[in-house]
Amino acid sequence: MTIADRWLLPDGMDEVLPPQASRMEELRRALLDLYHCWGYDQVMPPPVEFLDSLLTGTGTDLDLQTFKLTDQLTGRMMGASADVTPQVARMDAHSLKRQGPVRLCYCTNVLRAKADQHQGGRSPVQVGAELFGHAGLEADSEIIHLALASMKAAGAEEIHLALGHIGIYRSLAEAAALSAEQERALFEALALKSPSQLAQHVDASVSDPALADMLLALGDLHGGADILRQARERFAGAPASVTAALDQLDALYQGVLARFDVSLYFDLAELRGYQYHTGMMFAAYVPGYGHALAKGGRYDDTGRAFGRARPATGFSMDLKQLASLALASPSRGAIWSPAMQDESLNAAIVALREQGERVIQALPGQRTGPAEHECDRRLELIDGRWQPTALTQETSAS
Numbered sequence: 001m002t003i004a005d006r007w008l009l010p011d012g013m014d015e016v017l018p019p020q021a022s023r024m025e026e027l028r029r030a031l032l033d034l035y036h037c038w039g040y041d042q043v044m045p046p047p048v049e050f051l052d053s054l055l056t057g058t059g060t061d062l063d064l065q066t067f068k069l070t071d072q073l074t075g076r077m078m079g080a081s082a083d084v085t086p087q088v089a090r091m092d093a094h095s096l097k098r099q100g101p102v103r104l105c106y107c108t109n110v111l112r113a114k115a116d117q118h119q120g121g122r123s124p125v126q127v128g129a130e131l132f133g134h135a136g137l138e139a140d141s142e143i144i145h146l147a148l149a150s151m152k153a154a155g156a157e158e159i160h161l162a163l164g165h166i167g168i169y170r171s172l173a174e175a176a177a178l179s180a181e182q183e184r185a186l187f188e189a190l191a192l193k194s195p196s197q198l199a200q201h202v203d204a205s206v207s208d209p210a211l212a213d214m215l216l217a218l219g220d221l222h223g224g225a226d227i228l229r230q231a232r233e234r235f236a237g238a239p240a241s242v243t244a245a246l247d248q249l250d251a252l253y254q255g256v257l258a259r260f261d262v263s264l265y266f267d268l269a270e271l272r273g274y275q276y277h278t279g280m281m282f283a284a285y286v287p288g289y290g291h292a293l294a295k296g297g298r299y300d301d302t303g304r305a306f307g308r309a310r311p312a313t314g315f316s317m318d319l320k321q322l323a324s325l326a327l328a329s330p331s332r333g334a335i336w337s338p339a340m341q342d343e344s345l346n347a348a349i350v351a352l353r354e355q356g357e358r359v360i361q362a363l364p365g366q367r368t369g370p371a372e373h374e375c376d377r378r379l380e381l382i383d384g385r386w387q388p389t390a391l392t393q394e395t396s397a398s
Contacts, residue, residue: 008344010122011115011122012112012114012115012121012122012123013121013122013123014121014123014222014320014322016320018327020279020323020324020328022328023323023326023328024125024319024320024323024328026328027153027154027323028107028125028127028270028319031127031150031153031154031227031319032105032107034146034149034150035105035129035146036043036248038078038103038129038142038146038200039103040103040104040105040129041104041105042104042105042106042107043088043091043104043105043106044087044106044108044163045081045084045087045091045106045108046081046087047080047081047108047109047111048069048079048081049078049079049081049087050071050076050078050079050291051066051068051076051077051078051079053090053306054066054078054079054081054086054087054130055079055086056086056090056302056305056306057166058232059105061273061275061276062082062083062086062276064113064114065082065083065112065113065114065373066079066082066112066113066307067079067080067082067111067113068078070352071184072251074189075288080110080111081108081110081111081205082110082112082113083110083126083316084106084108084110084113084126084128084316085128085130085299085302085314085316086302088104088106088130088314089130089299089302089303089306089310089312090303090306091104092104092130092132092133092303092308092310092312093302093303093304093307093308093309093310094303094306094307094308095238097308098133099133101131101132101133101134101139101173102131102132102133103129103130103131103132104129104130104132105127105128105129105130106126106127106128107125107127107319108125108126108131109123109124109125109126110124110125110126111123112124121318121320124318124319124320124321124379125318125319125320126316126317126318126319127150127317127318127319127322128270128296128315128316128317129143129147129314129315130312130314131143131312131313131314132303132310132311132312133311134311135311137248137251137252139311139313140248140252140279140280140298140313141251141255143257143296143313143314143315144161144252144255144256144281144282144315145256145259145260145279146294146315147282147284147296147315147317148161148256148260148262148284149345150294150322151286151293151294151317151322151325152260153201154266154322154323154325154326155325155326156286156293156325157262157286158188158263158285158286158287159260159262159284159285159286160262160263160264160265160284160285160287161262161263161264161265161282161283161284161285162210162264162265162266162267162270162283162285162292163249163252163253163264163265163266163267163280163281163282164249164266164268164269164270164280164281164282165245165246165249165268165279165280165281166271166273166274166277166278166279166280166281167241167242167244167245167278167279168218168231168235168242168245168268168277169187169190169268169269169271170239171238171239171242171245171273172215172218172238172239172242173186173215174239175209175211175238175239176188176205176206176211176212176215176305178206179205182201182204182205185205186198186201186202186205186215187200187271187274189201190218190219190269190271191271193219193269194332195219198215198216198218198219199216200217202215209376210237214234214235214237217231217234217235218268218269218338219269221234221266221267221268221269222265222266222267222268222269222270222336223265223266223376224265224266225253225264225266227265227266228246228249228253228266229267231246231266231268232246234333242287242313245279245280248279248280249266249280252280252282253266262284263315270283272295273297273299276299276302277298277299278298278299278300278301279298279300280297280298280313281295281296281297281298281362282294282295282296282297282315283295283296286325286386288389289321293317293318293321293322293325294315294316294317295315295316295317295391296314296316297313297314297315298311298312298313299312299313299314300312301329331374332357332358332360333358333374333375333376333377334357334358334360334373334375334376334377335352335357335358335359335360335373335375335377335378335379335388336360336362336369336370336373336375336377336391337349337359337360337361337362337376337378337379338359338361338362338379339362339363339364339366344385344386345379345381345386348379348385348386348387349361349379352388357388359379360375370391371391375391376391377390377391378391
């Protein structure tokens with residue numbers, strides 16, 4: 001191993017340095033305070049859990065993203081958390097067991113076995129909120145509004161919100177009596193946005209002409225507000241659950257427009273998290289980023305495996321990505337202290353730090369001065385008292 005190899009980080013792992021680390025911590029505090037004001041209680045899930053708990057009800061996608069290891073105490077397989085949401089669902093169902101709606105939030109590191117194809121990193125800092133125990137549209141609306149408020153707090157100015165509903169495809173696939181294999185093939189064609197593949201699979205799998213036309217229509221139904229009108233026309237003979245899903249999207253759309261200045265569009269063929277989501281889904285984008293900065297949706301009954309099926313809806317974001325939306329707040333500066341040991345000097349330093357001031361005391365023999373440490377003041381003994389004074393150009397180098 002060469003010297004250079006010793007400091008190389010694994011692919012997809014990154015370190016956060018000043019001033020970005022300060023920006024992330026500033027934003028973390030702001031977001032958790034925001035969630036507290038909305039009534040969300042913070043939880044801190046463990047970084048590692050047994051696999052049979054960690055991957056319950058999540059489908060294969062999360063399984064592939066999970067680092068696995070053997071617990072030397074029990075011999076059981078464990079996994080490093082790649083997504084906090086299932087852990088928080090377990091907390092609601094098994095650990096807390098509260099009655100009525102429960103609002104939980106979090107901000108913690110996760111670890112992923114593969115780099116996200118859009119975001120690249122394998123060590124995001126996941127921040128988000130989950131609302132359990134209410135199946136109504138009001139909970140979905142609250143979660144979307146909180147996600148948008150989070151992005152505004154992070155400095156996002158131009159937000160594009162995409163809305164979808166997994167129930168539309170599920171209802172049409174169920175009405176067409178598709179086998180698991182046929183449903184998977186149609187899902188893949190829709191995910192690839194491939195009209196030719198979609199037409200091929202629909203022709204081979206769906207005998208009812210009306211249902212075939214509806215499934216084919218999914219690939220075209222993406223765009224602005226007019227999409228809902230088109231969808232109602234194209235799905236006129238669809239099961240009632242499809243109409244109900246369109247009504248929900250319309251209500252969510254109107255609610256967002258009433259409170260936020262964002263661009264809204266619909267994508268009824270968006271099937272992200274197909275094995276996981278059960279209802280509405282959303283993703284929020286900002287210009288300059290080729291991926292969603294916030295993603296969420298409804299995922300009812302995830303807690304069933306823990307003995308308590310509950311309605312659930314939520315969203316998550318990567319704090320590292322959010323922190324890049326805006327620069328850190330301007331520093332208040334710092335106070336430079338000489339390296340001498342003096343009781344009155346030490347007392348002055350303690351008092352200033354208790355007031356929230358940043359005081360950097362020089363060390364004996366130190367060659368760098370206040371300028372290198374971004375100090376704008378220095379402690380000077382004036383009339384027998386140590387007092388901060390403004391640094392001049394001449395004194396900043398000493």
